[in-house]
Amino acid sequence: xxxxxxxxxxxxxxxxxxxxxxxxxxxxxxxxxxxxxxxxxxxxxxxxxxxxxxxxxxxxxxxxxxxxxxxxxxxxxxxxxxxxxxxxxxxxxxxxxxxxxxxxxxxxxxxxxxxxxxxxxxxxxxxxxxxxxxxxxxxxxxxxxxxxxxxxxxxxxxxxxxxxxxx
Numbered sequence: 505x506x507x508x509x510x511x512x513x514x515x516x517x518x519x520x521x522x523x524x525x526x527x528x529x530x531x532x533x534x535x536x537x538x539x540x541x542x543x544x545x546x547x548x549x550x551x552x553x554x555x556x557x558x559x560x561x562x563x564x565x566x567x568x569x570x571x572x573x574x575x576x577x578x579x580x581x582x583x584x585x586x587x588x589x590x591x592x593x594x595x596x597x598x599x600x601x602x603x604x605x606x607x608x609x610x611x612x613x614x615x616x617x618x619x620x621x622x623x624x625x626x627x628x629x630x631x632x633x634x635x636x637x638x639x640x641x642x643x644x645x646x647x648x649x650x651x652x653x654x655x656x657x658x659x660x661x662x663x664x665x666x667x668x669x670x671x
Contacts, residue, residue, distance in 0.1 A: 550637040551648075555584040555591075557607065560627035560657065569628075573620040574611055583607075587630060591653060604628050604656040627657025 505513075523537040557575075558566040570580060590599050608628040614620055631650040635643060 552635045552637055553632055554635075555587045555653065556631055556633045556650075557583075557587075557604075558629045558631060559608075559611065559622070559625040560629060560655075561623050562626055566629065567623065569611070569622075571620070571622070574614070574622050575607060576614070576619070578607070578610070597654070600630070600654045601656050604630060604654055608657055625657070627655060629655040 520537075523534065526532075527534055527537040557569040559569050559574075560566055569575060572579060575583065587600070587603065590596055590603055593599060605628075608625060611622070611625060611628075615622055615624065630653045632653055633647045634649045634651075635641075635647045
């Protein structure tokens with residue numbers, strides 16, 4: 505092997521190791537350096553707690569905002585993680601409400617532009633939803649509990665739960 509090839513191989517290996525260390529230390533994900541957070545923890549319980557957004561309609565119904573076209577380019581894999589991270593910050597109340605207001609604004613802009621056929625919303629609620637893990641997610645529409653984390657918009661006198669709101 506020539507000296508140039510050997511040097512190139514060492515620089516390439518050091519670059520891969522350095523990139524991996526950078527992503528691990530900063531908790532960022534840049535392919536191929538990801539720290540693969542989905543596989544970095546061991547779940548001790550058969551319970552899933554996950555942030556879920558619900559839109560509040562004019563008649564007070566809650567609809568789960570799980571369809572991709574409602575909030576694109578935001579998605580169900582990263583948006584809840586971002587909201588959870590904001591919730592864990594010291595000044596989370598104001599930031600969380602600001603984020604929810606922005607999400608509600610984006611939803612309405614996309615709806616008015618005809619980019620989805622969701623109903624008009626007058627508010628938005630963020631819940632932490634808890635499911636017992638069952639095979640094939642048989643209880644997906646029937647979580648064990650929901651805990652209100654934050655809400656924005658005109659939702660003051662509206663009920664906070666209806667069985668059909670999970671569908």
